[in-house]
Amino acid sequence: MSYSDLVKSNWGFISSEQQEKISQTRVLLAGCGLGSNIAVLAARTGFTKFTLADGDVVEAGNLNRQAFRTEQCGRNKAGATAELIREINPRAEIEVFPRFISNNNEVAELVTGADQIVNMVDPSPVLFEINRLAAEQDKPSYFPLNIGFGTAVFVFTKNSYTLEQMLPSGHATGTSQFFFSLVMQMSDRLPGYLQDHAGVIQKVMNENLSIPQLGIAAGLNASLTVTAMLKYAAGIPVPVAPDVINLDTWAVTSSDVKHISKK
Numbered sequence: 001m002s003y004s005d006l007v008k009s010n011w012g013f014i015s016s017e018q019q020e021k022i023s024q025t026r027v028l029l030a031g032c033g034l035g036s037n038i039a040v041l042a043a044r045t046g047f048t049k050f051t052l053a054d055g056d057v058v059e060a061g062n063l064n065r066q067a068f069r070t071e072q073c074g075r076n077k078a079g080a081t082a083e084l085i086r087e088i089n090p091r092a093e094i095e096v097f098p099r100f101i102s103n104n105n106e107v108a109e110l111v112t113g114a115d116q117i118v119n120m121v122d123p124s125p126v127l128f129e130i131n132r133l134a135a136e137q138d139k140p141s142y143f144p145l146n147i148g149f150g151t152a153v154f155v156f157t158k159n160s161y162t163l164e165q166m167l168p169s170g171h172a173t174g175t176s177q178f179f180f181s182l183v184m185q186m187s188d189r190l191p192g193y194l195q196d197h198a199g200v201i202q203k204v205m206n207e208n209l210s211i212p213q214l215g216i217a218a219g220l221n222a223s224l225t226v227t228a229m230l231k232y233a234a235g236i237p238v239p240v241a242p243d244v245i246n247l248d249t250w251a252v253t254s255s256d257v258k259h260i261s262k263k
Contacts, residue, residue, distance in 0.1 A: 006089055007046040014046070018234040023048050025233045026093075028110050030101060030130055031120030032056075032077040034146060036067035037222035038118055039081050043088040045226055050085060050092060051114055052078040055100035065146070065218040101126050107133055116229055117141040119156075123178040131156050131163050140232050143241075144221045146213045147183065148200075150248035151221040155228055160240035179211060186244065220247050 007019055014022075023046055029035040032054035039050060054077040058068045072080040076098045085092050101107060101121060111117060111133045119130045119141045134141040135158045143154040143163065156163065168185045183201070204211060224245050228238045239245055 010046060019046050021233045022046050022230055025049065025115045026051060026113065027229065028114035028117045029053065030117060032081040033062060033066050034144065034218055034221060035118055035120050036077065036081045036084060037218050038225050040067045040084050040088065041222040041226045042229065043085045043092060045230060048089060048092050051095040051097065051110060052081050053097035053101055053110060054078040055098065065213050065215040104129055111137065115139060116232065118225060119143050128163060142225050142228060144225050145179065146217045146221055149214060149216055149250040150246060151217045151224060152244050152246040153224045153228060154241045154244055155238055157240050161242045166242055216249060220249065
């Protein structure tokens with residue numbers, strides 16, 4: 001299979017010049033859980049160069065929203081994501097970093113070797129260092145959020161807000177509390193159904209529970225993130241933080257139902 005065979009149906013929407021640019025863009029996925037969906041869609045779109053970093057293993061509870069298969073349970077997520085990419089494009093250039101990014105030296109090595117960064121590591125100094133170094137090197141970093149039936153992607157650049165500027169002062173550092181602190185701080189820019197599920201948010205915050213996530217949002221997350229990656233590589237402007245790229249399927253389908261019921 002040739003590269004042209006893989007992408008031949010992209011014509012009309014992705015120009016040959018854009019296709020060439022994304023084929024030469026190396027993407028760092030710092031976190032390959034939800035990143036597995038992004039990697040698969042990026043490979044289908046024509047990205048060919050990947051650096052995959054994750055120390056976690058695939059579990060059955062990941063399969064409702066991540067791209068992995070049952071037989072991959074127990075395997076390292078970065079390695080399993082590489083398998084998924086190669087099933088689409090056997091010639092893809094993939095570097096696998098099968099452990100958690102733990103220090104600034106590893107951040108520097110991975111970010112410096114990439115052109116675009118998808119930052120999905122757990123809340124830690126590494127999360128902020130990835131964004132900081134990417135901005136310093138004038139590279140975009142994408143920060144996707146899975147939110148119920150919708151999704152949001154913040155794009156950080158050297159000219160955007162920083163993640164620190166978007167968080168409330170004294171924000172919580174636990175994984176669930178961190179993400180919901182950000183969501184609540186930015187709630188005026190995010191899906192309206194968050195207010196309808198305020199009880200879920202409060203329960204996560206009060207009881208230190210894991211964040212409930214749906215495959216519906218994970219699929220959208222990949223679509224929005226890969227579209228932003230493609231546009232950025234092609235030199236087409238995308239909204240940057242604190243603005244957000246988001247889609248709320250709950251609101252969209254609700255609007256459709258109301259429209260149909262009036263006929």
